[in-house]
Amino acid sequence: MKSSTKSASSKGVAPWKGKEGAGLHGTLVYLRQHWQLYVIFLLPAFALTIIFRYIPMGGILIAFEDYNAIKGFLGSPFVGFKHFQRFLSSPDFLSYLVNTLKLSIYGLLWGFPVPILLAFLLNHVESAKTKQKIQLVLYMPNFISVIVLCGIVKILLSVTGPLNLFLGTSTDFMTMPEAFRTIYIASGIWQGAGWGSIMYTAALSNASQELKEAAVIDGANIFQQIKAVEWPAIKDVVIIQFIMSAGNIMSVGFEKAYALQTDLNMRTSEIISTYVYKKGLLDGDYGFSTAVGLFNTVINVILLVTVNKIVARMNEGKGL
């Protein structure tokens, strides 16, 4: 607080005004004047980030150790790439990797276009009231929890459930490895497509109304309107969304996969994140689990960077 008098006096004369931001002195003056921005506004978020995001990154060291809770993080014996070798050479590795990739890539291919389609469809509903009512229904499943969603799925697909009653069969879908991905992806579209359409709808409603009217006056049919007015309005959003989802391919949700797993559908439903959880927290194999998780994260980052580069090249240098 000593500095306050100094700052007040310099404020009176304001000799620093012109060179604010230049050199060490400028920086110090700036910090003195704007300390609130750092200490009050940014510090809580910064501290949380360092403690709960960066310190665990240091904990990745465990992946190269035979971690032992008593010897602790620094005292446990260093084993190099042992855990990675064990994971990569195990027969399960390929199956978990393929399950993870298939689940998310199929999910992306099926799921990504649906919200865009919904947004175009909504955009052509002329009555604002009807549109709003439809949106209300479309967004609703987003507010249902993963657990409830999976509970509903299990009820609908159970041996005595309505689907079997309707088909006149008694198939136990939840135990069929072949059905897992379909169930996962279809329920994901059911829950998320409406909500996912919001940002496209917003971008569409932002499309220049004049441009649209001009197109209509010029006699453009709906296809031409979509091509000339609506698609350009949402193109950037589509690209950003695509990069983000493609970059998250390896982080396909743990919560839902775990809740839809049954002992009998493991062949397709065991993905890397559920495996990390079981190995680490249920079996207590900390080093191994961390190694598998790290492997997953690294692939994810590589995918994100690659997809971003490819899209940027296709899109005249504009990526994320």
Place this chain on the structure above:
Amino acid sequence: MTKKKFSRYSLQDKALLLTGYILLGLFVVAIIIPMIYIVVASFMDPITLQNKGITFDFSKWTITAYQRVFSNAQIWVGFGNAVLYSVTFTVVSVFITLLAAYPMSRADFKGRSFFNVIFVITMFFGGGLIPTYLLIKSLGMIDTIWAIIIPGAFSVWNMIIARTYYQGIPTELREAADVDGANEMTFYFMILLPVCMPIIAVLSLWSFVGMWNSYFDAMIYLDSASKKPLQVVLRAILIQNKPESGMISDMQSTAARAQLAELLKYATIIVSSLPLLVMYPFFQKYFDAGIMVGSVKG
């Protein structure tokens, strides 16, 4: 009015629109049907439901399941915890995130790009499950509310959205405040925040819904039954088929217990989902505003 508008379309466009409306209609129906099924089934007599499916013979309807759900202590405890955790998380998270977004929104903020890099990296790279778990454990946060509130309280994604929103507010507002001699705090709390209500509403809803519906953190960090939030209780009933013994133990036969356990699922689904489904339409008007900002700058 609509008819008049519709007639301006060519035949081809009309066919296209009709197809579009049908598709949209089908999607809406596909969303509603499972929900209606669950609602109706929750009132059905379990034996009838199992053998014949839904009937509208009201003599077969019952509210037993709801009575059992409402008289179950664990559900109420879960409910109370879910409210406590979600409200606390929303307040803490939105406050921290909105605060951080302010300096990050200012072009003249020194160190902005440095902090930005620090924050954005965490969106794509992290230590993973075990290192995070060990950290929470060594901080003594296991089996406390803080384990599920604090670590995720700052959301980079929400910060970016709030930052973009701030940037859309005319800078004249701050220049005027500067002239009046308002300091950062006064400006922020008295002038800036009051015009940011739409984004505050959206971020609050997201945080609340996110916490209300999640189960993973609570599952791994909370051990005591008295601390478990609703979703963990629901998981036992819906996914693991292990309802609280008190809910069904008075039934004599195993078959009757199984049927009742099945019926309880419907009622718990309704009871647990209703609060959010009732709440969210009130926020709908803010959705476009909030998400708009997020989508423009990404």
